[in-house]
Amino acid sequence: NAGVTQTPKFRILKIGQSMTLQCAQDMNHNYMYWYRQDPGMGLKLIYYSVGAGITDKGEVPNGYNVSRSTTEDFPLRLELAAPSQTSVYFCASSPIGGLNEQYFGPGTRLTVT
């Protein structure tokens, strides 16, 4: 199993541009999550999904959108990128959510200038 994969690893965006961060998992997990990690800070939840077709907002959803059309994929869309979105983005998955381990991808480092 590849686990949780994320692409791209690095990206530089200009202010106002848009992009999609890709996340895929091959563990047949129902639950998937997007977090952002700012320097010296813990991870903050952006969006999560409990299964295909179901998504919900986390703590910091503004400026982002998600979709979940399959169990495997959970892309994160940035519209009109802003410098405040400069961060490292982590995708995670979990078999049944709640009291269970979340498996994290390697992250995407995004810089908006």
Add this chain to the structure above:
Amino acid sequence: GENVEQHPSTLSVQEGDSAVIKCTYSDSASNYFPWYKQELGKGPQLIIDIRSNVGEKKDQRIAVTLNKTAKHFSLHITETQPEDSAVYFCAAIYSGGGADGLTFGKGTHLIIQP
């Protein structure tokens, strides 16, 4: 919502000594407390977790203790080794049927001095 405080932000110990990292949480309903280790350039990886019906859990050199009354939990690493150098995050969640993500502390940079 939940708030997790983690101390210290940096911890330097001699190889072979013990390291202790402490966290407090605000939501008394939280019932799952994992600890993650993050190495440079990688995603966090679970090293140990504890549920609210247990006071202590051990796995070889690492242990976690939970005090529900005081709402704090701690990570203990004994006989530290160079490969223990990393950033460690505590987290908390209330799992009541929903799927909210974890609330993380700000992390502790553990440095093992040779």
